[in-house]
Amino acid sequence: MKQYLSGDEAFAAGIRLARPEVVSAYPITPQTIVVERLSDMVEDGSLDAEFIHVESEHVMMNANRSTALPWNIYGDQRDSLALLDTGWIQAYAENAQEALDLALMSYYIAEKKDVSTPFMVNLDGFILTHTYEEVDVPEQADADRFLPKYETENCFDFEHPKNMAFSAGPDTNYIFKYKEHAALLRAVPVIAEAEEKFALIFGRKYTGLIDTYNTEDADYILITLGTIAGLSREIADKLRAEGKKVGVLRIRYMRPFPTVEIAEAVKNAKAVAVLEKDISFGAAGTVYTNVTSALQQAGLNIPAYNFIGGLGGRNISHADITDIFEKTEHGTERVNFIGIEVQK
């Protein structure tokens, strides 16, 4: 059924369809609306779950928000990118429909026995969480066909009691860490499997860890993530019309990271740009660091330029993206802040 929903509302609708048994969610700008809608659903009976009024934050969906200092409630991606090493799967939605679909798929992927890894769906704060779009909300019967009931041995059992979340010393700790790593890598085929089943039931097709647009013959490729990919494709179309061979690569999953997929997609390009709403102080943007590592691992010696923008919710304009393509073609500093002359 088509509905007119914001990103937050679409995500809440996706959660309802996944039939969680316990909801523990804390409202914080810009995702407050998700918690409010879930409360309404429990009240009106459309979601049969225990609703815990938590006194502090537990996050599954993350409305990307700037980090202090200075304080700021608007969107950038520093909050989640700083958590890449914590062992969560991380996906970045581009629009409200994808937010809803990822809500459903995230349960499918995280609950697979071989994966059993927490999943973070990221929505750009305000730009996606608060923007209303037409969203196709699936029927519950179809959602139930897609998402099996969660069965796990990884829980308390009174017949066979378990000690969980224990300590592990230097002799065994690294084995557990290896297992976490291996589980994240095993998520790659499960993501593909989830998307295939999703397409069969709902008719919407997703493309795995990355989403490419006119990259096949492109000389210059802009790599980015989240909502800004839409504007990037629009500018790419305009430049194509002017005869410039440009493309856009949207990263959908930061973990597991599309190391091979990115290298394969950009291998014939003359240069690439990485646009992100993030900076790892004293180094570069974290997406850029991951992308350049992928290129190096594939033996590709393609110039890669980092463009940092949108911090604290600052707008990234048509002109900014046009300028990024321009600079990527002609060469520039390796790490650039949009609109700021970088100090040497």
Place this chain on the structure above:
Amino acid sequence: MSVTAKNLDTNEYFYGHKACAGCGGSLAVRAALKVLGEHSVAVLPAGCMSAVGFNFPQLCFANNAIISMFAGTASMLTGVEAGLRRRGITDFQAVGFAGDGGTADIGIQALSGAIDRGDNILYICYDNEAYMNTGIQKSGLTPFGAKTTTTPAGANIHGNLRPKKNLFEIVAAHDIPYAATATVGYLPDFLNKVEKAKNIKGTKFIHVIAPCPTGWGIPVSDTVEAAREIADCGLWYLAEYENGEFTLNRDPKEFTSVEDYLKRQARFKHLTDEDIRVIIESRDKKWAHIRQNWKTKE
């Protein structure tokens, strides 16, 4: 039926751990689990009991047990209770065992939240009066005058300058269904409070004194005696809060010597006569308030 040495469960639920000799905390956990039994799910945050009991592959709880975030004992109890209830399981008790720092300082927000929601959980704070696991640092429940590694005693400052937080009454102020104080020195009293709490629906809290020979500077054989003496000399009291009322369970006609209690512990060795006078004055003020305002049971 009250719990006695005769009818106490002979099964062990917490054993094979590496707690120090004479550990009061491990005694509290072991004893409480004998009352709560195999259908309890224990939640322990960072602290002595999780450090000594959960070292893979030597896992020391015979019942279901899990380590929570330091600040999240009560939040995880909430989740455990909601999750199991949702799965149709009703015959269980979610029980937390957190230290004084993990309760009165780091975990107090989560505890307050759980009481506010009225979650059906039992929270037991085993109080050894400092962050003993990390090497004896002052917590909010370290008493006035105690020497710790962060409140050293010297010529200028005589140990901890602040009194112990009044945790029992902070918890009671939430109008919790049941709260109690106890000490491992009076084990039957503690065990029966656990038994009573088990049968009350809603949030329950027990604050039990559990001496740490390492941190207190007493022989390892003196744990129970020190835990008894703290109540006998009036620096601790056995009480309950129920149905909006405080009840004093034990009202000694005469206190034993505070000075004797303090001077047998290395952490108080440095105290002057003046320091001890301050401690006695504060004890008397507290007891005057208790005797005037609380019901007495004896």
